[in-house]
Amino acid sequence: MRHHAKLAARSLLALTAATALLVPLAACGSDDTSSAGTDDAATGEESATLTVLAAASLTDVFEEAKEVYEDANPGTTLEFSFAGSQELVAQVEQGAPADVLVTADTPTMDGVADETAVDPVVIARNALTIVTPPDNPAGVAALADLADPDLRLVLAAPEVPAGRYGRQILEAQGVEATPDSEEPNVRAVLGKVQLGEADAGLVYVTDATAAGDGVATVEIPEDQNVTAEYPAAPLADSAHPEAAADFVAWLSSAEAQALLTGAGFQAP
Secondary structure, three states, X not given: OHHHHHHHHHHHHHHHHHHHHHHHHHHHHHHHHHHHHHHHHHHOOOOEEEEEEEEHHXXXXXXXXXXXXXXXXXXXXXXXXXXXXXXXXXHHHOOOOOOEEEOOOHHHHHOOHHHEOOOOXXXXXXXXXXXXXXXXXXXXXXHHHHHOOOOOEEEEOOOOHHHHHHHHHHHHOOOOOOOOEEEOOHHHHHHHHHOOOOOEEEEEXXXXXXXXXXXXXXXXXXXXXXXXEEEEEEEOOOOOHHHHHHHHHHOOOHHHHHHHHHOOOEOO
């Protein structure tokens, strides 16, 4: 009997020891499974933060587009850098990290053709208009009035698309206008007029629309105006090439086009 009792005791001891050894192993296995599940959850949907270099005249509509796009693409965050198109191209040429480029004219985009992943696509068009302070103190009524030497005129600099377009319009109509100030982007032109620091300026129709009652507008007849094109392209050095291409493609979608035309842009 004693012999049997000793055997039973030894068996019980062995079983207890084996169980003690298995518990840590089971725990390790459980941790591994849990980590794999977390990793899968984390990588199940690729996340990307896209830096979009965009012409200053797109500021308002792109801020609106950001909310719409991010809601529909929860894995993607859009970060915009707005400036004159010539400044954006300079950033690309200097190797600034970015994913998408949208300029306000085709020649500027063509200048960095080697930096784009695919051929640019025009996503919108625009036209220019004359803006004055709300009370139009100088009584500007037509392009010819911009030649008045007493008029405080502000234009975008010649290397800025809006500045180049504006000078093209004035030259075609034989209007010899000398600006009192040349600004680095079209929004700076708008700001000068809104602050009453200028009697008139040439900006895009969409800028005047965004300013609302902050400015008055004098329409430029269609046959005297120019059409600005807005090409967009993913950049070749993008850290997220697929996400960048998706965003550029979305800019041509019905949803994005509704936002753009709602802001006063013309269809491409």
